[in-house]
Amino acid sequence: MVRPTMEDVALRAGVSRALVSLVMRGSPKVSELRRSAVLKAAEELGYSPHAMARSLASRTSTVLGVMVSDLHNAFFAEVVDGIDEVAREQGFDVIINTGGRSPARERRALESLLSFRPAGLILLSPVVPATAIGKAAEQLPVVLVARSSRVSDVDTVNDDGEVGARLAVDHLVSLGHQRIAHLDGGEGTQAGPRRRGYVAAMEAHGLVPQVVSSEYTDAAGARAIRSLITSDALPTAILSCNDFNAVGAISALEDAGLRVPHDVSVVGYDNTSLAALRHVSLTTIDQPRAEFGRLAADALLQRVREERTEPVRHLLTPSLVVRSTTAPPGGPR
Amino acid sequence: MVRPTMEDVALRAGVSRALVSLVMRGSPKVSELRRSAVLKAAEELGYSPHAMARSLASRTSTVLGVMVSDLHNAFFAEVVDGIDEVAREQGFDVIINTGGRSPARERRALESLLSFRPAGLILLSPVVPATAIGKAAEQLPVVLVARSSRVSDVDTVNDDGEVGARLAVDHLVSLGHQRIAHLDGGEGTQAGPRRRGYVAAMEAHGLVPQVVSSEYTDAAGARAIRSLITSDALPTAILSCNDFNAVGAISALEDAGLRVPHDVSVVGYDNTSLAALRHVSLTTIDQPRAEFGRLAADALLQRVREERTEPVRHLLTPSLVVRSTTAPPGGPR
DNA sequence: TTACAGCATTAGAGCGCTCCAACCAATAGA
DNA sequence: TCTATTGGTTGGAGCGCTCTAATGCTGTAA
Incomplete structure (x- = not known):
């Protein structure tokens, strides 16, 4: 249980500790002879460098910290994929940590x-208050993903929810729908832009917006639909605030004997793996999640390398993914 | 961007660095006077201890490393919840890392x-070879979750797949089913025990097992069902290797004009959040995932504190969750 | 008075590493 | 011949902290 140190390797290879350090960092100014001797000794001892001691001594770090607010959401897994990819390419390690959606834990x-x-x-x-983010940003470069922020000196990466909502409305209108309701995400992150985009797109088409208050869960989606049916205000198409909400809406519609998309079309948002399941096959709005991660890592590394000090705000364009839950009013021709 | 050190705090508080160290570690042998002076200075400077320097100097660590083979799978998120809970309680920090299901990356x-x-x-x-695990286990305590291992000096936490499969079969038999097929998980982890449990349970009931080769995806589940229909060997009930497979199976059944559970009952495995969606409402086998995490963390910390050196093998009992995809043959009475 | 606890406090070494300046051939240039 | 130059190598200081042993300082007993 005791790991060898550089000293041990140096002793075994018959060189100085400094030389071992050079070899470990792949310095070009080491003779082939010594290099191989050191590598051999390291191999035999099972040596691998101590990242913390290294970072302490060099006063630099090759670690990127990633805080995931909710590990249960596959959305973040794909963002992490993108981060990981860029970090690995550039020789950085990634460590992850989770806040479980609770401000205290976060x-x-x-x-x-x-x-x-x-x-x-x-x-x-993140769900922590902006002040906490600002405090962190005083100590090191910080990039925010899927949360906008007015904190200066913080880069952000977001999708353009207004564009996404507009894409969905345009799609439904082009199918011939006129009565399109939006089940909104309430206080949830990004609910605002999506709602605004929906309203703007409806008005641009000369249609009357119908915003129904809801939440980012399937139960909330189902509830919203039931209330629409009860109040006899059911439209021919629904734009949900996210995929879960959409799936809940579909269940409630089917429970009421309505067919999707024959009687009502439904569009989700996020293109989660759930939407792609053939059993669900949901028309939805896709966000370039891995791209989020790549851009975030790029932005961070630019700051780390001090190539940039001005904050950057990425706003990515989402895209429409048409599956089987949308059709012209009255069903597919 | 430069963080204060202990030295800075000591200077400001008018004490020695060692005293600051004692205060930071909550030592009782510090006078109230000095303690408050130190804490005040630390507060004013925005000081927080440097975990790496601390761990280097003390030759101990309060960090638990967690390698998640696949961040996209919500199964692991719940295990991490359990780990996190125990670690936090005992003053340990958790850092996560992912291998993306690729042995090289892992x-x-x-x-x-x-x-x-x-x-x-x-x-x-983990998907890395056992030798890599063994090598790691020589350097520090290692616990394996959802992968059995014969490596000595490694603790393991698994669910008892044989019991889970038996629970499902018993449930179906008690509903009156006799022709029950198993869509198996092929080479996937834990596929073996589930298959064995299914076969054993069928035989215990005096029934003929029917194992259909499949995989852990919804596409594979659908394929398996289509082949069963084609070959006219469709049973009255299906036990899938996992929830995704089950959802694929349901889609294929519905595509073929069969109703679930009226014509065919379907049971999944894992009780993922997917199964709980009202649109899916899948009868499935639940594994105590958070408990996996808690037990894993407990086992690890026991070894860390050197309270135990003998390996421990936890085998947890899964449970049945009945939802809407199972009914007596011919449909609910 | 001296001795001796008992306690709070501190100096200093050292954790495993990096980095700088110094060093030492060996070769090239004058 | 002597002086630069170059490429490889090394000692030693120091990163921010912990830990041990030693220090100073009371107060109490002899």
Whole structure:
């Protein structure tokens, strides 16, 4: 249970500790002879460098900290994929941490990440107050994903929810729909832009917006539909705030004996793996999630390398994915 | 961007660095006077201890490394919840890392985790070869979750797939089914025990097992059902290897004009959040995932504290969750 | 008075590494 | 011949902290 140190390797290879350090960092100014001797000794001893000692001594870090607000949401997994890809390419390691959607836990997670003195921090849809983010940003570069922020000196990466909602409305209108309701995401992140985009797109088409208050869950989607049916205000098409909400809406419609998309078309938002299941096959709005991650990592590394000090705000364009839950009013021709 | 050190705090508080260290670690042998002076100075400077320097100097670590083979799978998120809970209680921090189901990437992830010299390592369903695990286990305590192993000195936490499969079969038989097929998980982890449990349970009931080769995806589940229909060998009930497979199976059944559960009952495995969606409402087998995490963390911490050296093998009992995809043959009475 | 606890406090070494300046051939240039 | 130059190598300081042993300082007993 005791790991060899550089000293041990140096002793075995018959060189100085400094030389071993050079070899480990792949310096070109080491003779082939010594290099192989060192590598051999390291191999035999099962040596691998101590990242913390290294970072302490060099006063630099090759670690990027990532705080994921909710590990249960596959959305973040794909963002992490993108981060990982870029980080690996550029020789950085990624450590992840989760806040479980609770501000208190998230704060602790942030502290914990910070205590490793990483080169930078990426926060995925954090729920901690902006002040906590600002404080972190004073100590190291910080990038926010899926949460906008007015904190200066923080880069952000978001999707353009207004465009996404417009894409959905345009699609439904082009199918011939005129009565299109939006089940909105209430206080949820990004609910605002989606709602605004929906309203703007409806008005642009000369149609009357119908915003129904709802939430990001399937139960809420079902509830919203039931209330629409009860009040006899059911439209021919629904734009949900996200995929879960849409699936709940579909269930409630089917429970009421209505067919999707024959009687009512439904569009989700996020293109989660759920939407792609053949049993669901939901028309939805896709966000370039891996791209989110790549851009976030790029932005962070630019700051880490001090290539940029001005904050950057990425706003990515979502796209429409047509599956089987949308059709012209009255059903597919 | 430069963080204050202990020295700075000591200077400001008019004490020695060692005293600040004692205060930071909550030592009782510090006078109230000095303690408050130190805390005040630390507060004013925005000081927080440098975890790496601390761990280097003390030759101990309060970090648990967790390698998640696949971040996209919500199964692991719940296990991490359990780990997190126990770790937090006992004053340990958790850092996560992912291998993306690729042995090469996973190996790198392992290296990276190891380079932080954590107190111990938890591997969630790793795909790296056993030798790599064994090598890690020589350096620090290692716990394996959702992967059995014959490596000595490694603790494991698994669910009893044989019991789970038996629960499902018993449930179907009690509903009156006799022709029950199993869509199996092929080479996937835990597919073996589930298949064995199914076969054993069928035989215990005096029924003929019918194992159909399949995989852990919804497309594979659909394919298996189509082949059963084509070959006219469709049973009255299906036990899928997991929930995704089950959802695919349901889609294919519905495509063929069959109703679930009226014509065919379907049982999944894992009780993912997918199964709980009202649109799906899948009868399935639940594994105590958070409990997996808690037990794994407990086992690891026991070893970290050197309270135990003998390996421990946890085998947890799954349970049946009845929803709407199972009914007596011919449909609900 | 001296001795001796008992307690709070501190100096200093050292954790495993990096980095700088110095060093030492060996070769090239004058 | 002597002086630069170059490429490879090394000692030693120091990163921010912990830990041990030693220090100073009371107060009490002899």
